Amino acid sequence: MEKIIPPEILKKIRRIELRTNRLVTETLSGQYHSVFKGQGMNFDEVREYQPGDDVRLIDWNVTARMNHPFIKKFVEERELTLYLLVDLSASGIFGSTSQNKRELSGEIASVLAFSAIRNNDKVGLILFTSEIEKFMPSRKGEKHVLRVIREILFYEAKHKGTNINSALEFLLKLKQRHAIVVLISDFIADINYSLIRQVNRKHDLVAIQITDPHELELPDVGRVVLEDAETGEITQINTSDEETRKAFIKRREFMQDELKKTFRNLKIDLIQVMTNKPYAGELEKFFKQRERRRFRI
Numbered sequence: 001m002e003k004i005i006p007p008e009i010l011k012k013i014r015r016i017e018l019r020t021n022r023l024v025t026e027t028l029s030g031q032y033h034s035v036f037k038g039q040g041m042n043f044d045e046v047r048e049y050q051p052g053d054d055v056r057l058i059d060w061n062v063t064a065r066m067n068h069p070f071i072k073k074f075v076e077e078r079e080l081t082l083y084l085l086v087d088l089s090a091s092g093i094f095g096s097t098s099q100n101k102r103e104l105s106g107e108i109a110s111v112l113a114f115s116a117i118r119n120n121d122k123v124g125l126i127l128f129t130s131e132i133e134k135f136m137p138s139r140k141g142e143k144h145v146l147r148v149i150r151e152i153l154f155y156e157a158k159h160k161g162t163n164i165n166s167a168l169e170f171l172l173k174l175k176q177r178h179a180i181v182v183l184i185s186d187f188i189a190d191i192n193y194s195l196i197r198q199v200n201r202k203h204d205l206v207a208i209q210i211t212d213p214h215e216l217e218l219p220d221v222g223r224v225v226l227e228d229a230e231t232g233e234i235t236q237i238n239t240s241d242e243e244t245r246k247a248f249i250k251r252r253e254f255m256q257d258e259l260k261k262t263f264r265n266l267k268i269d270l271i272q273v274m275t276n277k278p279y280a281g282e283l284e285k286f287f288k289q290r291e292r293r294r295f296r297i
Helices: 007-035 060-066 101-118 142-154 164-173 193-202 242-265 280-296
Strands: 041-048 070-076 081-087 122-128 132-139 180-185 204-211 223-227 234-238 269-274
Touching: 007 101, 007 142, 007 280, 060 070, 081 101, 081 132, 081 142, 081 164, 101 122, 101 142, 101 180, 101 204, 122 142, 122 164, 132 142, 132 164, 164 180, 164 193, 193 204, 204 242, 242 269, 269 280
Parallel strands: 081 122, 081 180, 180 204, 204 269
Antiparallel strands: 041 070, 122 132, 223 234
């Protein structure tokens, strides 16, 4: 039996739908369609040959019967499946701006899910922390996507840690044909890159890293006590010390650069978005880059 979405949660989801509707309708839905293609072509019909048609498509049997040339017409096997793998670990509740990392993850996932259903594709969901928290098999339709968004935004995770590897292993065990897999996380975790490579060989993997500006540089606010949301570990830092701030920035820049370099070497797209900046530009840039690569092949 399907769960009824409470009215107050439905209102919040509808607000996200309205906020993202223009972006999906005017830009991303069409780009999604052109970038993520089906896995083959299906025969549609035959029609009379017209000058300029590819002679390799001539249907010789029909041509012989009709005494003038006919060609086979094919249509793209369009139906695709989008799987959203969303990190719900406790570090996602961090936010130094009006939106925390989990809220931004939910909004970006919503944009992609709405783009998928506009193209009549299926959408599935895997929510994970240190364990698999929730699995929703892929289905079509707006009602299903509204439930997917509800779970991303309001699911109460039972664990605090992060295990990206377990989510990837779970995905690989599914009896799932080639899919678009979008992995959304802050990537503050140990990652088995051989698993990343396996997933990308079977599917079309795209990674989206969600980061808050205060994770990249420390504000000068004196001595502060920081608690790791996932492990509970306590650290005291003097943010007024310039050398401490510089060392922090340098370490974080190195980690960001290494992540980019690793995904680039694996030939996997990595989209890096910040909670204090509009994400639409980064998504559009990704789609345009993918489209240019398709035309170069």
